[in-house]
Amino acid sequence: xxxxxxxxxxxxxxxxxxxxxxxxxxxxxxxxxxxxxxxxxxxxxxxxxxxxxxxxxxxxxxxxxxxxxxxxxxxxxxxxxxxxxxxxxxxxxxxxxxxxxxxxxxxxxxxxxxxxxxxxxxxxxxxxxxxxxxxxxxxxxxxxxxxxxxxxxxxxxxxxxxxxxxxxxxxxxxxxxxxxxxxxxxxxxxxxxxxxxxxxxxxxxxxxxxxxxxxxxxxxxxxxxxxxxxxxxxxxxxxxxxxxxxxxxxxxxxxxxxxxxxxxxxxx
Numbered sequence: 514x515x516x517x518x519x520x521x522x523x524x525x526x527x528x529x530x531x532x533x534x535x536x537x538x539x540x541x542x543x544x545x546x547x548x549x550x551x552x553x554x555x556x557x558x559x560x561x562x563x564x565x566x567x568x569x570x571x572x573x574x575x576x577x578x579x580x581x582x583x584x585x586x587x588x589x590x591x592x593x594x595x596x597x598x599x600x601x602x603x604x605x606x607x608x609x610x611x612x613x614x615x616x617x618x619x620x621x622x623x624x625x626x627x628x629x630x631x632x633x634x635x636x637x638x639x640x641x642x643x644x645x646x647x648x649x650x651x652x653x654x655x656x657x658x659x660x661x662x663x664x665x666x667x668x669x670x671x672x673x674x675x676x677x678x679x680x681x682x683x684x685x686x687x688x689x690x691x692x693x694x695x696x697x698x699x700x701x702x703x704x705x706x707x708x709x710x711x712x713x714x715x716x717x718x719x720x721x722x723x724x725x726x727x728x729x730x731x732x733x734x735x736x737x738x739x740x741x742x743x744x745x746x747x748x749x750x751x752x753x754x755x756x757x758x759x760x761x762x763x764x765x766x767x768x769x770x771x772x773x774x775x776x777x778x779x780x781x
Contacts, residue, residue: 525546538740622731625720638706646695650688758773
């Protein structure tokens with residue numbers, strides 16, 4: 514008698530799928546499928562639901578071996594049975610989580626693309642040394658006046674040569690110091706401005722790369738979710754509706770996910 518491991522393996526081979534192909538279709542590793550088929554592990558309910566969709570059979574057949582009812586000798590024409598309450602809860606919980614992840618990812622991508630569309634200013638203002646140097650002209654002028662006045666008041670003729678040296682040397686020294694100081698300050702500020710501009714460009718490039726990675730992740734997630742929600746109407750494919758459906762099932766107001774979604778639409 515076939516068990517669940519045998520049924521999974523048999524249905525997979527009937528579909529012409531490899532273990533890797535089945536694993537990719539339901540979002541698990543090949544090792545997980547191998548363990549299911551070798552009776553080392555039992556798949557979760559949401560994986561059972563996903564496989565029933567892929568194989569075109571019922572969850573009851575996968576779990577218990579109960580053959581689907583045929584309609585006029587054609588299984589494909591048989592009315593699709595409603596998902597059991599246990600499976601509905603598992604699927605609703607799984608889809609609530611997956612839809613939240615999708616919605617969060619889509620919002621992040623949208624926000625990033627809004628930022629990316631803004632032009633990145635990679636330019637920066639160049640500082641000139643003169644803007645820091647000109648005060649030293651004033652310092653030098655006042656130093657000249659002070660030395661000149663003090664020299665006339667206190668310097669004797671014998672030391673007049675030293676006074677003249679100070680009269681010239683102090684202002685010139687201030688101007689030389691001012692030139693060196695101004696150039697260094699200019700270079701530091703220009704280097705900082707250049708670094709900030711480069712950081713803005715790098716940040717924009719990083720954001721573009723992250724957004725592309727998010728888009729790739731979104732595509733993978735959408736593919737995985739599409740294997741589980743193919744029978745769910747598009748207007749219910751969001752976390753709010755799925756969470757509400759789960760609540761209705763837990764409260765006993767609906768016996769299946771289909772009934773819960775009908776309640777959300779006001780059909781019951």
